[in-house]
Amino acid sequence: VELKNNLKQAWWRAMVYDRDDVEGLDAAVLTHPQVLKYSGHEDTFSDPLIDCRDCKSRWRADHVESSRCPGCGSDNLTEPRPFNLMFKTGVGPVDDDSSFAYLRPETAQQIFTNFKNVLDSTSRQLPFGIAQIGKAFRNEITPRNFIFRVREFEQMELEFFVEPGTDEAWHEKWVQIRRDWWSSQGVDDSALELLHVPAGELAHYSKATVDLMYRFPHGLEELEGIANRTDFDLGSHTKNQSDLDISAAVLPNTESNAKLAVQNQQQKLWTVPYVIE
Template sequence: PATSMEELVSLCKRRGFIFQGSEIYGGLQGFYDYGPLGVELKNNIKAAWWRTNVYERDDMEGLDASIIMHRLVLRHSGHEATFSDPMVDNRKTKKRYRLDHLVKDQKADVQARVAEGMGENVENFPALVAALVKQPARASGALIAAGVRDPFSGEVGDWTEPKPFNMMFKTTIGPTADEDSYGYLRPETAQGIFTNFKNVVDSTSRRLPFGIAQIGKAFRNEITPRNFIFRVRELEQMEIEFFCAPGTDEEWHQHWLDARLAWWEAQGVPREKIQILDVPKEDLAHYSKRTYDLMYDYPTLGHEEIEGIANRSDYDLGSHTKAQGELGLVAKVDENTDSIAKLTIPHPETNKPVVPFVIEPSAGVDRAMLAVLSEAFTKETLENGSERIVLKLRPHLAPIKVAVIPLARNREEITAVARAIKADLQKLGLGRVLYEDSGNIGKAYRRHDEVGTPYCVTVDFDTVGKGEDASLTDTVTVRDRDTLAQERVKISELAGWIQGRLR
């Protein structure tokens, strides 16, 4: 695995996985572009998630909802009021920080002095942040007195009171910019699932329990985007809302915890690199009955959230439904007089309409990519003493499945065979197969090790009957990324050989 974020960032740029967004104009913070290999890896991760969670189950439907949503969706979801992070400004540098990030970045003794100033126990970081938020007037003084430094200038800041900062991106819709003609870029994909609950139930005749899965972009105006693609402003999520009868929710919550850990393992992110955080009651979001955060051990960052698996009770559908008063909701919801739909489904036992409970496994594609890359990253010393970097990606995730390399790029008899092999392998539908004639063979091998190509197929003079050994005619060399073993395979058997190993 990678030992630092820097070595991943450098590999990603060098080999074309990830670039800074708008780079030729100086870059835009919190936005990244996925390059030729990044787009393949990302698509492969999403396809693996979809396969496991939609195709291989019989209790799931897919969805692709729009990104811009009605302002009332985000009002009744609770996002207008509560989707905010506390921020503080430094009056000296005019820089703005997320309060918890700022305090976390300070030295332990500074943190202790902040806690002292607030009269809180520093052992419990969330409690300290909560205290700072709850007593903003006192917080400003405590941060200054404790000598909290501005990470930008390195000097002690002149800190303002913490204020909530709503992270939703707003945009105007249509040609007239009147008061109500705005919508939001969704801050999570989940809301599109809740607003389509009735459409999906009516069009598929689903009964409880069942889920709706969605992959797509979400947007969060993070105060301090940082740590490469770990915290970005335009992100992608893979989310499931699994609807079940009240009373069966705890069992399903456990089911999804186990299922999701197994999926991560199958992507090469081992169980022992993920800590399960059973989020303490006092830190739970207001809608959550219980939440497990999966904390992956990222290089340089340490354990940070890669996926959240929440039991959201009947809060979401209860918030978006009409006739709330008649439905016996368990969650405390705000009044909704705007919705035109009753979001109920027959109870599997009584057949009476019920607002189901929801289990939500919500994973970030960008954070998945970082974890998958980090686990695959391997530095090896070879027998001859040289060092190589190799991405030991699971074959189903590899951006390029096979590279077909003609040993001489200006010999028509060799390139024609190589091109024909490429075209044949491409037809197998395994993903990208690359015709590779860009350099010498050693360089090609090194590049494909670094981008995780499982197999390199080389066409040489023996292949076309012009080498030393006539028995090698119509065979190619296949090189294995991990073992470095080279095997001679008949062209007629190559497709089956590759297919058997890439499954």
């Protein structure tokens, strides 16, 4: 607990207090399904699972090698099936399927859906960031590996909003800032490694992702990822999508009532910012 609190405080100090261009946020855990529909989570946030018909155990497909059950060795296995990783809970007095919320699977989405609130109350200009620390929940089918795969955990996330075109430079800059931060916490820089995620393995929202890896005694593991999320997030959650020049492939959103864009003071043009996370 003390180690985690120290880490959170050091992160908040460096990301929010020591920077003039970052606001802090503490948003809701309960998340409207529409938010996670437009974010792509309802479609993509799942693990393919395989059941063993003999010993009734369930495995992540990427943990099953050579079509054999890791538990009993049987080859009597089901085809992989997607398993939704998000927790649901009923909202309101009647427990039916029409009124539910998700427990947020990440803190990032509330940063995007609160973008206009922050903008309206602070008059920020690009570039600026919004940081949040809080609980996130994932219904992991096989929680294991110490704290690397658990159902309830805390995230520290910064979404940094930039002008399109400056995103690649800001991405590089943030990779360096984050590496330097870990060094400043006493982490041996020679134990850190940058992993440039190959194009074929990028998440659906990402133009580029660099994982900051640490050489633990048991092997190389990710400390954090720094991603160029383009205009996917604000573009997904904004209203009037067709009036805005959104470059990412987003779901058509007719339900949003917030314009998640910034207006340039000189030319009066509206821009959907790119995001470095």
